[in-house]
Amino acid sequence: MHVANGYWPAIGGTEFLIQKVSEHLVALFGDEVTVYVPNGYNCEAFRSPTHPTLPPGSEIINGVTVRRFKVFAWAGPVLRYIQQIAYLLRLPGNDRLRTLYNGPIIRGLEREIAAFPGDVVAASAFPMRHMFYAVRARQMGGAPTVLIGALHIGESWGFDRPMIYQAIRQADAYIAYTDFERDFLVTEKGIPAEKITVIGVGVDAEPFARANGTAVRARYGWGNEPVVAFIGQQSRDKGVDTLVQAMPRVWDEFPTARLLIAGGRTEFSSRLRRMVVALPPEQRSRVTVVDDFSEDEKAGLFAACDVFASPSRYESFGIVYLEAWSAGKPVIGCRTGAVSTVIADGRDGLLVPYGNSSALASSLLTLLRDPALRRKMGEQGRAKVQANYTWEKVTRKFRAVYEGAAKICRYSAG
Numbered sequence: 145m146h147v148a149n150g151y152w153p154a155i156g157g158t159e160f161l162i163q164k165v166s167e168h169l170v171a172l173f174g175d176e177v178t179v180y181v182p183n184g185y186n187c188e189a190f191r192s193p194t195h196p197t198l199p200p201g202s203e204i205i206n207g208v209t210v211r212r213f214k215v216f217a218w219a220g221p222v223l224r225y226i227q228q229i230a231y232l233l234r235l236p237g238n239d240r241l242r243t244l245y246n247g248p249i250i251r252g253l254e255r256e257i258a259a260f261p262g263d264v265v266a267a268s269a270f271p272m273r274h275m276f277y278a279v280r281a282r283q284m285g286g287a288p289t290v291l292i293g294a295l296h297i298g299e300s301w302g303f304d305r306p307m308i309y310q311a312i313r314q315a316d317a318y319i320a321y322t323d324f325e326r327d328f329l330v331t332e333k334g335i336p337a338e339k340i341t342v343i344g345v346g347v348d349a350e351p352f353a354r355a356n357g358t359a360v361r362a363r364y365g366w367g368n369e370p371v372v373a374f375i376g377q378q379s380r381d382k383g384v385d386t387l388v389q390a391m392p393r394v395w396d397e398f399p400t401a402r403l404l405i406a407g408g409r410t411e412f413s414s415r416l417r418r419m420v421v422a423l424p425p426e427q428r429s430r431v432t433v434v435d436d437f438s439e440d441e442k443a444g445l446f447a448a449c450d451v452f453a454s455p456s457r458y459e460s461f462g463i464v465y466l467e468a469w470s471a472g473k474p475v476i477g478c479r480t481g482a483v484s485t486v487i488a489d490g491r492d493g494l495l496v497p498y499g500n501s502s503a504l505a506s507s508l509l510t511l512l513r514d515p516a517l518r519r520k521m522g523e524q525g526r527a528k529v530q531a532n533y534t535w536e537k538v539t540r541k542f543r544a545v546y547e548g549a550a551k552i553c554r555y556s557a558g
Contacts, residue, residue, distance in 0.1 A: 145260050145287070146179045147267040147278050149248070151210050154185050154198070155408050156377070157463055158269045158294060161345050163208075168539035170207040175543075180257065180274075182248035183212040187272070188411065190247030191220030213256075216249045231301065239305035243273050246302075250274070257281035263550045266319075266542075268292035269460070271302045279311045288316040288549040295320075296458035297328050297481050299381070309333045316549040319343050319542065321461040322482040341545050345461050346538035349529050352470035357448030364432050366402050366448070370512050373404040373449035375442070376456075376464050378435075380412040383455035383478065386501050388419050388431075393505035395427055398512055406434035406445050446471035450518060451511045457498050459483050465493070466533050469525025474518045476507050492525035 146166055150159040162179060169175040182190065189195040200214045223245040230238035253274065257265060258281040265286060267278035270293045282289040291312055295303055312318050312329065318340045320326040326342050329335040361367065372394065374384050384405060391403050405416070413435070420431050437445065446452065452468035453476040462483055465475045475493035477483040487493040494510065496503040511518050 145257065145262045145265045146177065147257060147265060147274050148179060148181050149187055149190075149269065149272045149274065150184060151179050151181045151212075152205065154181070156186060157345075157460075158292075160463065161292075162268060164346060164348075164535045165539050165542050166208045167206045168535050169543060172536065172539060173543065176209075176262075177207075178209040178211065178260070178262070180211050180213065180253070182215040182250060182274070184215055184248070186408070186410075187247075189217060190215055190249070190272075191217055191224065191245060193217045193220065213248075213250045213253060215247065216251065217247065219249065220245065220247070239307050242301065242305065243271060243276065243307065246271055247273055250277070253277045254280045254284060258284040258286035260287065262287050264288050264290060264546045266290040266292060266546060269294035270308050271305060276307065276311055279314050282314070282316070288552065290317045290319060290545055290549050291315040292319045293325070294460035295325050295328070296460055297325065299458045309335065312339075315339070316552060317341065317545050319545055321345060322485045324482045324485045325460065341541070343538060343541045343545070344533060345463050345466065346533050346535035347463060347466040347470055347529060349466075349470040349526075349534060351443040352446055352467055353472070353526070355443035355447035355471060357444055357446075360444045360448035364402075364404075366432075369400045369402055370398055370451075371402045371404055371449040372451050372453060372508055372512075373406065373445065374453055375404070375445055375467075376407045376454055377410055378405065378407050378413045378416055379410045381457040383457060383498065384416060385419060386455050386499055386504055387453055388416070388423075389501035390505040390508060391431075392423075392427060393502070394508050394512070395430065397509060401430065401512065403431045404434065404445065404449060405431065406437055409435050442467070443471065446473060449473060451476065451508060453477075453504065453508065455496060455498065455504055456483070459486075462486055465525070466529050469522065469529050472519070472522035472526055474511050474521035475525065476504065476511075488524070488528075492521050492528060 146162050148162040152163050166177045169177050183198045183200050200212050202211045227241040227245040230241045254277045267275050320342045326340045330337045452473045454464050455478050468475045477487045478498040479495040480498050489495040494507040
C-alpha cells in the first residue's frame with residue numbers, strides 16, 4: 145500500500161512519484177498495489193471547505209487500485225489562526241496544531257490502513273497528517289511501514305516539528321531523496337543511518353528527449369527568440385517572483401527574450417499576475433503564462449526553452465531539473481538545501497542564492513550568451529538522468545527497501 149497526499153488527476157511532486165512507482169511496481173514485477181489518498185486536487189483542499197475535490201471511492205488506474213477518502217476541511221479556517229498564534233508564541237504542542245491544520249483529516253484512516261492485508265505500507269510525504277496515520281496504524285498491528293519524507297529542510301513552519309522525527313524513529317525504514325536529507329537526519333536528529341536509504345526521484349526521460357519545441361514556439365509566436373522558462377506550481381516558495389524581477393536586466397541585453405511561466409495555479413498566482421501586469425508594456429508582452437497545462441504538453445514546453453530556471457527556496461529534490469535535463473536543457477537552481485546536491489554547479493547547471501534577482505539575472509545572461517555552454521550542460525544533465533534517475537531504476541530501489549522492511553518484520557515475528 146502507498147499512502148499519499150494525492151494521486152492523478154491531482155498534481156504535484158509527491159503525487160507524481162507515487163503514481164509512477166506504483167505503476168512500475170505493477171508493470172515490472174506484477175505486484176498488487178493499492179493507494180490510499182484524500183480526495184483533494186491539492187493540499188489546499190485539506191483546509192479549505194470550498195476547495196474543489198474529487199469524488200470519494202475506488203477506481204483502477206493503469207493496474208493500480210486507488211481509493212480516495214473524504215477529507216474533513218471544515219476546521220481549516222479556524223485552525224489557521226489558532227496554529228499561527230501557537231507557533232509565533234512557541235506554545236507547547238504547536239507542532240501538533242500545525243499538523244492538524246495541514247491535514248488531511250480523515251476519519252478512521254488509521255484503522256483502514258492497519259486492516260490492510262498487505263506486505264508493506266509506504267507513506268509520503270511530510271508534513272502531512274496521513275504520515276502519522278500510517279505510523280499509528282503500524283502500532284495497531286499493521287504492516288511494516290516505510291516513510292518517504294521529502295523533507296524541505298530549512299522550512300521551519302512545515303518541518304521544525306519534533307513529531308516528524310519521532311515518527312521517522314518509529315518507522316521500519318526511511319527513504320531519503322538526497323545525501324543532504326540523510327546527513328541532516330543522522331547528524332541533526334539522531335536517526336540511525338542504517339534505517340535510511342537514499343534513492344532520489346525519477347523521470348520518464350524519453351518523451352522529453354524526443355520532444356520538439358517548434359510547435360510550442362509557433363503557438364506563442366516566439367520564433368527563434370531566446371526563451372527562459374519556469375515550469376512548476378506557481379507557489380510562493382518556488383522563486384518565480386524572483387525570476388520576474390530578474391528579467392528586466394536580461395531584457396536590457398536580450399530585448400527579444402521571452403519568459404515562460406507554466407504550471408498549476410495556487411493562491412500565489414494572483415500576486416504573480418499583478419507582478420507581470422506591473423511590468424512596462426513592452427516587457428509585459430514578452431511574458432507568456434500557461435496555467436494548469438496537461439501532462440502531454442509538458443515535454444514540448446521544456447523543448448521550446450533555451451534555459452530552465454526554478455530558483456525555489458525549498459526542494460526535497462526537484463523533479464523539474466530532471467525533466468529539463470532529459471530535454472537537454474541547462475538548469476538554474478538555488479544554493480539551498482537538497483538542490484545544491486542535485487545540481488552540479490558549473491557542470492550541468494548553475495546555482496544562485498535564493499531571492500537574489502541580480503545573481504539570477506547574471507546566471508541567465510551567462511547561459512543566454514553561450515549556446516555551446518548551454519548544450520554542454522544539457523548533455524551532462526541528460527547523462528546524469530540516464531545513469532541514475534529513470535523510473536525503472538528508481539522503482540527497483542524502492543522495491544528493495546520495501547522487501548527489506550517486510551523481511552525484517554517477518555524475521556522479528558518469527
